[in-house]
Amino acid sequence: MKRYLVWGLVLPFVLWNLTFVIVPLFIVLYQSLYPMGPDYTVTTQASLANFRVAFSQANLEVMGRSAIYAGATTIACMLLGYPLAYYIAVYGGRMRSQLLILVVLPFWTSYLVRTFSWITLLQTEGVINRVLQALHLITEPLQMLNTHFSVILGLTYGFLPFATLPIYVSLENQDRSLVEAAHDLGATPSQAFWKVVFPLSLPGVISGSLITFVPAMGDFVSADILGSPRTQMIGNLIQQQFLALFDWPMGSALSLVLMLLMVTSMALYVMLAGDRHA
Amino acid sequence: MREQKPSPWWLRLHALTVYLFLYAPIFVLVLFSFNTDRRNSSWRGFTVDWYHELWQDELLLRALFNSLKVACLATLVSTVIGTMAALALSRYEFRGRETVGALAYLPMMVPEIVMGIALLTFFIKLGIQLSIVTVVLSHVVFSVGYVTVTVRTRLAGLQGNLEEAAADLGATPWTTFRLITLPRILPGIMSCALLAFTLFFDDFVITYFTAGIGATTLPLQIYSMLKFGVTPEINAISTIMLVFTICLLALWSRLESDPKTLGR
Amino acid sequence: MRDRTLRIAALRPTRRQFLQAASLLSLGCFSGGCVDDLKILNFFNWSLYIGPNTVKDFEKASGIRVNYEQFSSADVMFAKLKIGVTGYDLVVTPDYMLRRLIRQKLVRKFPKPVPSESLYERLRKPPWDPGLEWSMPYLWGTVGIAYLRDKVVPAPDSWASLFEGKYGRRVTMLDEKRDTLGSALIRAGFSGNSVKPEELEKAKQILLDQKQWVRRYTSDFIDDLIRHETYLALAWSGDVHSAVASEPLVSYAVPQEGSFFFVDNLAIPASAPHPEAAMEFIHYYLQPEVAAGVTNGCGYANPIEASEKWVRPELLSDPLTYPSKETMQRLVFQEDLGAGEKLWDSIWEEVKR
Numbered sequence: 001m002k003r004y005l006v007w008g009l010v011l012p013f014v015l016w017n018l019t020f021v022i023v024p025l026f027i028v029l030y031q032s033l034y035p036m037g038p039d040y041t042v043t044t045q046a047s048l049a050n051f052r053v054a055f056s057q058a059n060l061e062v063m064g065r066s067a068i069y070a071g072a073t074t075i076a077c078m079l080l081g082y083p084l085a086y087y088i089a090v091y092g093g094r095m096r097s098q099l100l101i102l103v104v105l106p107f108w109t110s111y112l113v114r115t116f117s118w119i120t121l122l123q124t125e126g127v128i129n130r131v132l133q134a135l136h137l138i139t140e141p142l143q144m145l146n147t148h149f150s151v152i153l154g155l156t157y158g159f160l161p162f163a164t165l166p167i168y169v170s171l172e173n174q175d176r177s178l179v180e181a182a183h184d185l186g187a188t189p190s191q192a193f194w195k196v197v198f199p200l201s202l203p204g205v206i207s208g209s210l211i212t213f214v215p216a217m218g219d220f221v222s223a224d225i226l227g228s229p230r231t232q233m234i235g236n237l238i239q240q241q242f243l244a245l246f247d248w249p250m251g252s253a254l255s256l257v258l259m260l261l262m263v264t265s266m267a268l269y270v271m272l273a274g275d276r277h278a
Numbered sequence: 279m280r281e282q283k284p285s286p287w288w289l290r291l292h293a294l295t296v297y298l299f300l301y302a303p304i305f306v307l308v309l310f311s312f313n314t315d316r317r318n319s320s321w322r323g324f325t326v327d328w329y330h331e332l333w334q335d336e337l338l339l340r341a342l343f344n345s346l347k348v349a350c351l352a353t354l355v356s357t358v359i360g361t362m363a364a365l366a367l368s369r370y371e372f373r374g375r376e377t378v379g380a381l382a383y384l385p386m387m388v389p390e391i392v393m394g395i396a397l398l399t400f401f402i403k404l405g406i407q408l409s410i411v412t413v414v415l416s417h418v419v420f421s422v423g424y425v426t427v428t429v430r431t432r433l434a435g436l437q438g439n440l441e442e443a444a445a446d447l448g449a450t451p452w453t454t455f456r457l458i459t460l461p462r463i464l465p466g467i468m469s470c471a472l473l474a475f476t477l478f479f480d481d482f483v484i485t486y487f488t489a490g491i492g493a494t495t496l497p498l499q500i501y502s503m504l505k506f507g508v509t510p511e512i513n514a515i516s517t518i519m520l521v522f523t524i525c526l527l528a529l530w531s532r533l534e535s536d537p538k539t540l541g542r
Numbered sequence: 543m544r545d546r547t548l549r550i551a552a553l554r555p556t557r558r559q560f561l562q563a564a565s566l567l568s569l570g571c572f573s574g575g576c577v578d579d580l581k582i583l584n585f586f587n588w589s590l591y592i593g594p595n596t597v598k599d600f601e602k603a604s605g606i607r608v609n610y611e612q613f614s615s616a617d618v619m620f621a622k623l624k625i626g627v628t629g630y631d632l633v634v635t636p637d638y639m640l641r642r643l644i645r646q647k648l649v650r651k652f653p654k655p656v657p658s659e660s661l662y663e664r665l666r667k668p669p670w671d672p673g674l675e676w677s678m679p680y681l682w683g684t685v686g687i688a689y690l691r692d693k694v695v696p697a698p699d700s701w702a703s704l705f706e707g708k709y710g711r712r713v714t715m716l717d718e719k720r721d722t723l724g725s726a727l728i729r730a731g732f733s734g735n736s737v738k739p740e741e742l743e744k745a746k747q748i749l750l751d752q753k754q755w756v757r758r759y760t761s762d763f764i765d766d767l768i769r770h771e772t773y774l775a776l777a778w779s780g781d782v783h784s785a786v787a788s789e790p791l792v793s794y795a796v797p798q799e800g801s802f803f804f805v806d807n808l809a810i811p812a813s814a815p816h817p818e819a820a821m822e823f824i825h826y827y828l829q830p831e832v833a834a835g836v837t838n839g840c841g842y843a844n845p846i847e848a849s850e851k852w853v854r855p856e857l858l859s860d861p862l863t864y865p866s867k868e869t870m871q872r873l874v875f876q877e878d879l880g881a882g883e884k885l886w887d888s889i890w891e892e893v894k895r
Contacts, residue, residue, distance in 0.1 A: 005451055006370045010378055013363035013422060017381045020419045024396030025388070027403065038884050040624060040646060058895050080296050087293040091285040101527050106300050107476050108523035109307060109516045110497055116508040117303035120310070123769050125320075127306070143711070145771060146757050160300065211386070218389025221482070228711075228758050229894060238391055240894065244617045244717075245887050246624060248395070255392040262387050317768050317788050336598075337610060402626040491584045491629045492609045502589040502612035507765030 032252035040246055050253035059237065059254070063261060066233040069148075069223075070216035073155040074209045077163035080156070081208065085164050086197075089171035100168060104161050115154055115225045122150055122226075146228040154222030159215070163208040170204025171197070210269055214262050234258050304520070311513035328510040329518075338515060341499035348410060348485075348495055349478040352417040357471045359418070360425025365459070367426070368433040369441075379430075382423035393420065394487030401488065408490025416488040417481060421474045425467075432466035433459075472527075479519075583819040584609045586619060586633045588806065590784075591681065593839030600826055606819050614761060615717065623648045628813040632820040637805045638720055640670045640677050641878035650812045651675050652821065660828060661845045668805065669875060677807035678824050679845035681780070681836065684803050684865055684873060685721050686796040688767060688777035688785065701729040701797045704774055705748060707755035712773040714766055715752075717759040719890035720876050721802065722749065725776060728799055734874060737882025742889050749893045759894060767792055778804075783841030783862045794862050796869050803873035805845070837863070 035050050037043040053059070088099045106114065121127050122144040129141040144150055174197065182192040220235030227236075234254065241251030311329075315322035332338065366372075367379050385393065397416045401408060444454045482497040489498060496519075500512055585597075589612040597608050613619045616636050623633070624646060635643060643649045656674045658666040671677045687698050694703070704713060704725070715722045724734040726745035736742065757766065763775035764785040777794065785792040808827070810820045826832055833844035834852030843863050850858060857863045865873075879886055 003372075006366050006372050009362040009366035010372075012359045013426065014378060014381065016359060016418065016422060017384060020397065020400070020415060021384055021388070021393075024393075024400040027399050028392065028396045031399065038881060040642075062895070080299070083289060083292045084296045087285060087289050091289070102297065103300065104473070104476070105520075105523065105527070106304055107480060109304060109480075109520050110500055110512075111480050111482060112497060112500055112504065113307060113508060113512055113516045114303045116504070117306040117310075119765075119769070120306050120508075121302060123771050125770055146711075157299070157303075160296075214386060215389065218391065220391060229753055229756060232895065235389060235391055237895075238389075238395075240891070242391075242395055243615065243621050244719075245891060246617065246621050247887070248399075248625070251395065255389070255395070258389060259387060259392065262389070266387065398625065398627075407629060408627055490627070491611060494611060502614060504614075504762060507762065507768065 028252045028255060031249050032256055034249055036247045036249050042249060050250050051257070053250065054253045054257045059234075059257075062232055062234050062237055063257070065231075066217050066235070067261070067265070069152055069155060069231075069233060070213045072152050073159060073216045074163070074213045076152065076156040077160050077212050078205065078209060081160055081164035082167055082205070085168040085171055085204075089168055089174075096172075100165075103164055107161060111158065111221065112225070114157070115222065118150070118154060118157070118226060119145060122153075145226065146231070148231055150226040151223050151231045151233075154226045155216050155219060158219070158222065159212045162215075163212045166208040166211065167201060167204040170201045174200050206269070210266060213269070214266055217262055217265070218258055307513050308517045308520070310508075311510050311517045313510055313513075316509060317507070328514040331511055332514050332518075335511065337494075338496075338499055338503075338511070341494050341496045342515065342519075344410065344493060345479055345496040348413050348417065348493075349475050351414045352421070352478045353471050353475045355414070356418040356421040356425055356474055357467060360422045360470070361429050361463075361467055363422075363426045364429035364433060365455070368430045382426040382430075385420040385423045390420070390483040394484045397484070398487040408488060408493070410490070410493040412488045412490060413485055413493050413495070416484050417478045420484065421477060425470045425474065428470045429463060429466055432463050581606045581819070582609065582631075582816055583607070583823060584611070584629055584631045584814075584816070585823070586611050586613060586622075586630045588612065588616075588634055589614050591634065591806075591840055591842070593835040593837075596832065596836055596839065599832070599835070600823060603826065604819075604822055606822065617718075620648075623811055628811075629815060630811050631814040631816045632823060633809055633811055634680055634806050635677070635809050636720075636876070637668065637670050637807060638876040638878055640807060640809060641880075642883070643809065644676055648812055649676055649809045650814065650817065652678075652810070652824075653817075656824065656828070660830070660848055662847050664870075665805065665845045670878060671807070677809045678827070680806045680808045680827070681840070681842040681844055682803065682805040683779040683842045683863075684796055684869070685716075685725065685801050686777060686779060686782075686794055688763065688775045688782045688792060688794050690767060690770065690773045690789075691791045691793045693770075693773040697793065698774070698795050699798050701725060701799055704776060705729055705752045707752065709755075709773045711755055711757055712771070713752070713755045714757050714763045714772050714775045715749075715759050716763070716776045716778075717761050719886055721778075722759065722776060723886060723890055723893070724802060724876065726752075728797075728801065731799075734800070734802060735877040735879065737879055737885060739885060742885060746889045746893060753893070764788075764792075779862045779865075780840055780842030783857075783860070786862075796865065796872060798872070800872045800874065802876050803870065804876055 032050050033046045033048070034042045034044065035047060084103070088096055088103075092099050119126075123129070124141045124143065124145075128144070129138075132138045133141065178196055178200070179192050182196050183189075187195065217233075218235050220233060220239050223231050223233045223236050224239075227233075235258075238251050238254050238258065241247050241254060309321070312324050312326065313321055314325045314327075363378070363382075367375060388396075394416070397412075397419070398408075401412050406412060440458050441454050444458050445451075449457075480497060481495075482501065485495050485498055486501075489495065496515070500515075503509065503512060583606050585608055587610070591612075592610075597610055600606070601608055611630075613622075616639055619633060619635065620639060620643070623630070623643070633649075635649075640649070652675055656678045658674055661679060665679045665682070666674075668674075668679065687701075687704050689698055689703075691697070694709070698704070704715075707713070723742070723745055726748045727736050727741060728734045729748055730741065730744045732738075732741040732745070736745075757772055760766075763772070763777055764781055766772040767775055767785055768789040779794060782792060782794045808820075808824055810817050814820060827836075828846065830846050830849035831852050833846040834849040836842075837844045837849065837857060838852075838854050841857065841863055843857075844853075861869065
């Protein structure tokens with residue numbers, strides 16, 4: 001009886017993933033093996049030509065750039081998110097859930113609209129420039145839009161809650177008596193943090209950075225709205241292949257390469273993190 | 279459990295700065311929904327005209343309704359499936375448990391654009407016409423894993439053998455679940471559901487590829503209106519959504535702090 | 543709390559079953575065809591490319607309910623049709639894309655060719671559809687240079703202004719290969735529709751040299767101009783018209799070397815479930831007042847000569863919407879590239895990387 005119960009519970013989940021994730025991905029794989037011929041008809045000869053092109057110099061450059069952006073975004077999210085999570089977990093008191101909700105609340109407005117609002121803030125005649133000029137910190141307005149900076153800013157902004165939440169969860173779960181014990185043993189607050197609190201919060205940091213790095217690599221909206229031809233990410237290339245050039249086989253090949261990158265970085269991460277933990 | 283000392287000033291400053299960072303564009307958005315100037319670059323004067331115009335915009339309202347429909351359905355389906363899977367994974371030993379658990383992380387490794395294209399191709403090849411149903415199906419895909427993982431963590435954190443005790447007392451698995459397990463994991467499920475609802479409501483990429491005729495959601499509609507940049511009308515509807523959310527969350531907050539729920 | 547939980551828990555299985563049933567039902571409804579979908583029109587058009595009341599008025603006049611969907615790029619529309627998305631009854635397609643759609647069997651012939659007497663002469667036998675059996679002109683415009691009058695001095699009258707980089711990174715180019723690569727070809731002194739590899743290579747080099755001045759490749763150039771983020775943009779005439787409403791300093795010029803005159807057309811996809819509704823809209827649009835309503839709404843000229851009576855005088859006298867005869871002589875259609883399409887695609891890809 002128990003057996004059937006278990007399988008009954010788990011079956012929808014398994015079936016769902018199978019039907020709507022695994023099968024479509026296999027379709028993508030299949031598509032990538034038949035390159036596009038003239039006049040938008042797919043050739044009937046299977047070949048790895050698309051993959052050869054996918055690993056071309058220019059594409060590798062874009063992939064490298066995506067990884068760098070994702071890395072910068074993750075670091076920025078960690079730097080911004082960790083202290084915030086710490087503040088809410090340790091000093092939040094009764095306001096904790098409200099403070100946490102405030103972190104997530106911006107997501108309830110459209111991602112597109114929020115990113116566009118950054119344009120209003122970052123533009124040459126925008127708020128930030130005007131304030132900086134009024135304070136005489138700069139004489140000429142800064143060109144902040146359509147730069148590497150604006151893309152990373154957009155990405156950081158989009159992923160900050162994802163980075164912060166796991167850190168908060170692991171900090172909140174911590175037993176504060178450990179910190180008190182450290183104090184009793186004569187540790188300074190700084191030592192107590194770095195020797196006790198931080199190492200224990202590492203799982204949260206790891207899952208937070210994973211949740212940030214991996215999806216950020218595949219993002220294309222930030223680069224689309226806030227970027228320029230120089231800031232293209234691999235997500236933009238894929239979008240171009242599918243929608244502008246209508247080379248779905250090529251787009252499929254690029255997608256698989258991207259996923260390979262993502263899985264590899266995830267595996268590397270977990271491996272490195274595993275060593276640290278030991 | 280809570281620090282008695284006041285927080286260091288630099289920590290407070292940092293927190294404030296981050297909140298400022300998070301809300302700067304929101305502030306711009308709300309402010310410019312009342313701007314007399316159609317452009318989003320400078321403030322001219324105060325008006326509520328855009329909200330009036332919003333009410334007339336049938337396409338936008340229809341899109342809003344679609345978004346709500348999709349988000350509700352998708353949240354429901356993914357919460358149910360995810361919770362069921364989490365229960366099975368955390369409570370019972372069975373063959374293939376590791377693999378099934380790993381499945382939960384699968385959608386995270388697939389970029390949204392790839393998932394969108396893959397699903398589009400899938401539906402087309404199967405002859406399924408795109409519609410609201412396909413959008414809902416696609417959305418559930420990327421959240422089910424998240425629900426499973428979160429609820430599973432929550433379940434793992436539960437102490438005690440209350441469930442076993444209930445079983446010993448002769449309760450059926452369903453009764454045990456209903457009266458013992460569910461109340462204790464409900465807050466976790468609810469917060470998952472809330473985040474999932476947010477993701478669905480705001481989703482653009484997957485919806486872009488899998489929405490059919492008459493399934494235009496709010497993000498899609500806004501995207502098609504962005505040709506001339508963000509209009510105050512778009513800001514207006516975003517503001518309304520924000521206010522709606524704040525009310526929803528305030529209500530949820532009220533429920534959370536209800537003394538009856540403290541028994542978790 | 544206990545009661546609420548019990549209620550929710552009790553509801554759960556039933557609600558799920560209901561949902562499954564509902565989704566199966568709606569799936570069936572969509573693929574099978576319900577009774578009430580006899581009077582429906584699924585219209586797929588460019589964003590913001592219609593009058594504010596056109597759809598509502600059509601619904602009232604014909605009793606047909608319109609599902610109006612928008613796209614922001616013609617390539618997206620093509621991709622959707624090509625990949626097999628069905629359900630669209632009426633689409634708006636650029637002139638150069640029509641032959642491609644016909645070759646790919648993605649559009650169907652009209653039951654009867656459209657009567658062409660009411661159209662302007664130049665549009666009665668268009669090269670992409672001389673018999674008007676597959677399409678009907680919808681709106682037309684020109685490709686040119688939009689600029690900020692106070693920042694770009696002297697006023698540009700040659701493609702050189704767009705490509706020379708005098709103002710730093712303040713240029714945007716359209717995210718459409720036909721317009722951007724085409725204008726580079728004209729700048730290089732060749733035909734804007736050339737498929738010769740050497741000529742395309744030269745055009746590509748021009749674009750690559752220009753890239754350092756290009757803020758972005760976008761069809762939403764208006765926003766940047768209005769914000770004064772950019773000073774120059776490769777532009778479509780009608781969009782510039784809307785920009786001027788928000789920022790009067792925006793101006794437009796059609797270069798002396800020549801440019802494109804594009805016509806967007808109404809066509810019926812091969813998989814259209816309601817082709818008769820589509821034809822009804824096409825005939826509705828032939829009415830001069832209706833066409834004028836669209837022009838007045840979005841700033842692009844319509845092909846119905848008699849509509850001039852109802853078009854706003856400011857639009858009629860505006861060279862943006864109705865260019866002078868002299869300007870028109872400098873303009874060419876964007877032709878079907880045939881086998882050369884693949885070459886254009888690969889060059890465009892290289893440029894955008």
